[in-house]
Amino acid sequence: MSEVSLQLVDASLDNTVVRIALAGALGMFLGLEREWSQKSAGIRTFSLISLLGAVFTLFAIETDIGEGLLVLGGVLVIIQGVLLAVQGLLSDDDTGLSLTTSVSMLVAYSVGVLVASGFIIEGVTVAVLSSLLLVLKRELHEFAWGLSREEMRSTTEFAILAFVIYPLLPAEIALEFGGLVLPLEPQVIWLMVVAVAGIGIANYAIVSTYGGRGIAVTGFFGGLASSTAVVGTMLDHVRQRPAAASYAVAAILLANAAMAARNLAIAVGFTMGGETAILLEAIVPLGAVILIAFAIAVITADWRESGPIELESPFSMKNALAFGAVFLVVLVFGSLAETWFGTLGFYATAVASGFVSSAGATTSAVVLYRGGQLGAAEATIAILLATVSSIVVKALLASTSTNHDFRKQVAVYSGLLLLGGGLASLLIIL
Known part of the structure; x- marks a missing residue:
């Protein structure tokens, strides 16, 4: 790739609108496996959570009240995750799966924060690795259970x-x-x-x-x-x-x-x-x-x-x-x-x-x-x-x-x- 092309790519990634769109796309990517597994939170929820993290991060960068909103958003995601875990426990669902969904929601929020802060590669890496861990659930469990x-x-x-x-x-x-x-x-x-x-x-x-x-x-x-x-x-x-x-x-x-x-x-x-x-x-x-x-x-x-x-x-x-x-x-x-x-x-x-x-x-x-x-x-x-x-x-x-x-x-x-x-x-x- 030429130097001019690299400069164009860097310029596009620095654009605030592109960062917001990327945060939403990565959240959607994270929620894809949860949707496929028919969990209570899926593509739309995860995408919205990542967008929320991106928006609150931009507020934190540009305004004085943004830091409070960023912390509040994280707390709300954690509370929502806890409620999902409790709901899964009361309904006799697999508590482990509910906890995984809850933690994944917090990861989605963090991905939005990373992307909006300019850590593009880091945010993409977290999203891809997290999705891989979700998809390889059966293989990872079989590997762990098979260890002597x-x-x-x-x-x-x-x-x-x-x-x-x-x-x-x-x-x-x-x-x-x-x-x-x-x-x-x-x-x-x-x-x-x-x-x-x-x-x-x-x-x-x-x-x-x-x-x-x-x-x-x-x-x-x-x-x-x-x-x-x-x-x-x-x-x-x-x-x-x-x-x-x-x-x-x-x-x-x-x-x-x-x-x-x-x-x-x-x-x-x-x-x-x-x-x-x-x-x-x-x-x-x-x-x-x-x-x-x-x-x-x-x-x-x-x-x-x-x-x-x-x-x-x-x-x-x-x-x-x-x-x-x-x-x-x-x-x-x-x-x-x-x-x-x-x-x-x-x-x-x-x-x-x-x-x-x-x-x-x-x-x-x-x-x-x-x-x-x-x-x-x-x-x-x-x-x-x-x-x-x-x-x-x-x-x-x-x-x-x-x-x-x-x-x-x-x-x-x-x-x-x-x-x-x-x-x-x-x-x-x-």
Whole structure:
């Protein structure tokens, strides 16, 4: 869209009449699901409530008495919501549904206030998300009721890490070690820990839901959650069904591809919006690993087969703190190794840490790159070294199988991945 077009759009959104119309439309959008569900308040009521919030907000902006009207409007909406809830209780209707309608009315009023105040994007976002929550009522209830105690506990712990601990951390600190001052970004570091854990939770849900429907899902998404679990499951599956070796190998290859994709997402995603340039150099080597793994899996596997995969708990405080500890140790000693022994020292640290957690080594390289201790090429090579060392770990685990063909295929194809990553790294060096 051209700059002139953007200016015209901004000008139209600044128009008071347009804001009022948008508030009414969003209220109508919110009331659509309530009308469809045949509730006591529907499209007209919700639209009028949003218009009321918009009008009172404009009065508050332009006049001295407007603030009182704005508060009065909110109180009236709350009272109306309470009356609806009481009516639902007395008539033996579903009280939960009445409460949902009551709260939705207050949300509609707030949307009108946001839009009239100039928070256009925020108002639209609230309206869309609220409508989505109303529409997905059955799915959300089934999801919540289907959670095990361990999954519920994991979700709660993750919420504490993401929404309680993260805001309390300082943005920057300076760590003194051996006469050296190491600048650290605790919030960025913790955000990376939360991101890796969040990926594990999301893909735990995907694997648990679709795990038996195809090796592509179990291999790739299982690799995002736990590549070790993929290898362990395939080892057991090959032991029970020796003829399944070809697609078991493909599952491990796809787990490697998922691991490389996760590292690439960390490398690119966490360098966006900072003072340093986006780490685009990581796309070539990690992209090579991903493409080679996918190509071999597509060619060699019998995709008519499928196999279930079982993962452990999606998240635990212990796992998060362990990852954070490994990441911090790698970050500190990697920075010291880079200071004392140059870039080769950090490379050695990346290789060693990749055997434990390629994500930890990747995040360490990204943080050092953001801090200026590593250049783009050096950070990319460190990430690639951690990635290929993780591939070696999977090959070593697969070598414990009693199936000769399975062991051989995993070793050969893992070697091809390492070769492809090595050739891609030469492009970065040269």
